[in-house]
Amino acid sequence: MIEQIEQVLQEALAAIDAADTPEALNAVRIQYLGKKGSIQALMTKMKDLPKEEKPAFGQKVNGLKTAVSEQLEARQAALKEAVQKTRMAAEAIDITLPGTKLEAGTTHPLIMIQQELESLFVGMGYKIAEGPEVEDDYYNFELANIPQDHPARDMQDTFYIDPRTLLRTHTTAMQMRELEKAKGGLPIKLICPGKVYRRDDDDATHSHQFMQCEGLVVGEHITLADLKGTLEYMANTMFGEGRKVRFRPSYFPFTEPSVEVDVSCPFCNGKGCSVCKGSGWIEILGAGMVHPHVLEMNGFDPEKCSGFAFGVGLERVAMLKYGIDDIRNFYMNDLRFLKMFDRFD
Numbered sequence: 001m002i003e004q005i006e007q008v009l010q011e012a013l014a015a016i017d018a019a020d021t022p023e024a025l026n027a028v029r030i031q032y033l034g035k036k037g038s039i040q041a042l043m044t045k046m047k048d049l050p051k052e053e054k055p056a057f058g059q060k061v062n063g064l065k066t067a068v069s070e071q072l073e074a075r076q077a078a079l080k081e082a083v084q085k086t087r088m089a090a091e092a093i094d095i096t097l098p099g100t101k102l103e104a105g106t107t108h109p110l111i112m113i114q115q116e117l118e119s120l121f122v123g124m125g126y127k128i129a130e131g132p133e134v135e136d137d138y139y140n141f142e143l144a145n146i147p148q149d150h151p152a153r154d155m156q157d158t159f160y161i162d163p164r165t166l167l168r169t170h171t172t173a174m175q176m177r178e179l180e181k182a183k184g185g186l187p188i189k190l191i192c193p194g195k196v197y198r199r200d201d202d203d204a205t206h207s208h209q210f211m212q213c214e215g216l217v218v219g220e221h222i223t224l225a226d227l228k229g230t231l232e233y234m235a236n237t238m239f240g241e242g243r244k245v246r247f248r249p250s251y252f253p254f255t256e257p258s259v260e261v262d263v264s265c266p267f268c269n270g271k272g273c274s275v276c277k278g279s280g281w282i283e284i285l286g287a288g289m290v291h292p293h294v295l296e297m298n299g300f301d302p303e304k305c306s307g308f309a310f311g312v313g314l315e316r317v318a319m320l321k322y323g324i325d326d327i328r329n330f331y332m333n334d335l336r337f338l339k340m341f342d343r344f345d
C-alpha cells in the first residue's frame, strides 16, 4: 500500500509538470484531488487495513495530498506568469516607430471670407438668409425688376435648365424670396451669401461659378447715408482701420439710384500702387437704394418705407486680402494652394 502512495505521487508530479495550459492543469487537479480522484480512492482503501496500520497510512496519504496541492499551486502560478508574458509580448508597442501622419483639412479661403462677413453682419443684427441654387426665373429676374426682354438679361449669361428654371445668376434671388416671405412686414435686415453661376469663359478674372454676399435692409427712413456708413464699417473690418469709401453712379435694374463702391487702397493707403493701378481706390462692390418698383412688386409701400442693398464678390475680397492673382485658383482643388490658408484659419 505504501508503495502505491509513492507511485501516485510520482505520477501526479509528472502530470502536473506536463500540463502546459491552465485547462490541462485543472484536469490533473480533478484526476488526483477530485471526489472520484486517485487520492480519494486511496483513502477509501484505509478501511480494509488492520487497525494498527491505519494512522501511519492516513498520515502518508495526507502528506501525498499536501505535496500534490502545493505542486499544483506552484505550477498554476508559473503558467499564469507565462500567459501574461506571452500577451505582453504580443501587445508590445515599438515606441521608436514613426507615427502615422493624419492629414488635416483647412477652411477654404472663400468660406473664410464668408464666415468673416457673416460674423461682421450678425454682430450688427442682420440675419443670414439661404436659398436654392437652382432657381425660378421669377425670383432670379422678374421680382428683381428684370422682366423678359429686359436688356439686363444679356448682362448675365444664364445657365437654363428649362425656360423657367435656371442656376441663379446672383444672390439677389434670395433677397426676393425674403422680401416675398416678409409680406410687407418691417424691418428687414439680412445678408444672403452663396454660390452663383454665369456662362462666362474662365480666365484669370472670370469664373463660371463664383460667390456673392448680398445685404438688404428695408425699413422706415433708410437712406443712402445708412448704406455708406454700413459699407465703411465693413471696409474697415475687412481691410483694416482707416479705409474710406466712395460712391460712383452706376446702373442695376433692382436699385435706384445705383452706385459702384470703391474703397481707399489698403496697400498704399491711397497714394497709388500697382494693385490700385495708381488711382488710390479699389472697386469692391455694387450697391444702391432698393428700386421702388421692386418694393411694390414684393408687397411693400415705397411711400412708407425704403431700403438699401449691396452685393460683394467673395473672390474679389479674397484676392485682394490674400494677394491672389488668378480666380481659377479657388476652384482647382490644388492642395498646395489650399494649404497656404491654414495659418489664417
Ligand SMILES: [Zn+2]
Residues within 6 Å of the ligand: 265, 266, 267, 268, 269, 270, 271, 272, 273, 274, 275, 276, 277, 278, 280, 281
Ligand atoms: Zn494702392
